[in-house]
Amino acid sequence: MSGQIIDGKRISDTIREEIKRETAELAARGIRPGLAVVLVGEDPASQVYVRNKAKACEDLGFYSEVHRLPADTSQENLLALIGRLNEQTGINGILVQLPLPKHIDEKAVIDAISVDKDVDGFHPVSVGNLTIGDDSLLPCTPAGVIELLKRTGNSPAGKHAVVIGRSNIVGKPVSLLLLRENATVTIAHSRTPDLPALARQADILVAAVGVPKLVKKDWVKPGAVVIDVGINRLETGKLCGDVDFDDVAQAAGWITPVPGGVGPMTITMLMSNTLKAAKRAHGIG
Ligand code: NDP
DSSP states (O other), X not given: OOSEEOOHHHHHHHHHHHHHHHHHHHHHTTOOOEEEEEEXXXXXXXXXXXXXXXXXXXXXXXXXXEEEEOTTOOHHHHHHHHHHHXXXXXXXEEEEOSSOOTTSOHHHHHHHSOGGGOTTOOSHHHHHHHHHTOOOOOOHXXXXXXXXXXXXXXXXXXXXXXXXXXXXXXXXXXXHXXXXXXXXXXXXXXXXXXXXXXXXXXXXXXXXXXXXXXXOGGGSOTTOEEEXXXXXXXXXXXXXXXXXXXXXXXXXSEEOOSSSSSHHHHHHHHHHHHHHHHHHHTXXX
């Protein structure tokens, strides 16, 4: 193994300490960031995510409320709840846990969230602002990827970044953020020919695919930074990324493990967005 490990847990802990300090300063001014999390149905993974978000709020001194709705909740009722949360002072961020049950139009729900409270960064106006380079609440996992790079001294500026994956929640926004950080960005996907040859050109290789251990050592330029966004559960129950860690670590200069790389950053960036939204709501920052 030659690559240095990018320790997402440690970096995430550092950012949470920074958020905690700022939250304490806001508390002295009578301001407390507030997050509302909405969960429809009983998907076990979603329940864990929601619990972790509420716990993170508690640890940081945020106010939080969790709205648990039955799986057969109508779209109308869900939209009515979002309407109330949009108006509720004390709630700075609204997160609707995805995926939603099939009878609910996910897009209609995301569109209904006030842009100012869109801490997931999925609202079309937030996406548009990201695209044109205006200030906006950034999608959490992609923002976490950029923090990992910057906080390990791996500035994207002037680098060739290859992003494998073009989803709206990871591949596209992470590409836009890398571009904003002055990387030269290539986006690859399932129709990209000779992906290994393309990946080998990357100074920064981001894998957001959902295929366990797809990226091998011979896909990686020696010394490249490899960021693995993938979270895949193997038949053994173990988690693994889209990168064959043990193999690729022999070539990479820097590499994120799974778990313990990008994963811990997602909730931390959600907290960071909630803090930012709270500050904005009070005309700070
Ligand atoms: P999607 O399934 O929405 O997108 C996957 C992308 O990978 C698509 O653009 C697809 O191409 C591309 N792709 C699929 N197979 C191949 C292949 N063999 N070669 C090249 N490209 C391929 O996934 P997400 O973006 O939502 O998630 C990606 C991974 O990241 C998943 O493992 C997910 O669990 C994880 N994830 C982790 C998060 C975290 O907090 N760390 C948060 C969100 C996701 P095409 O568009 O052509 O179909």
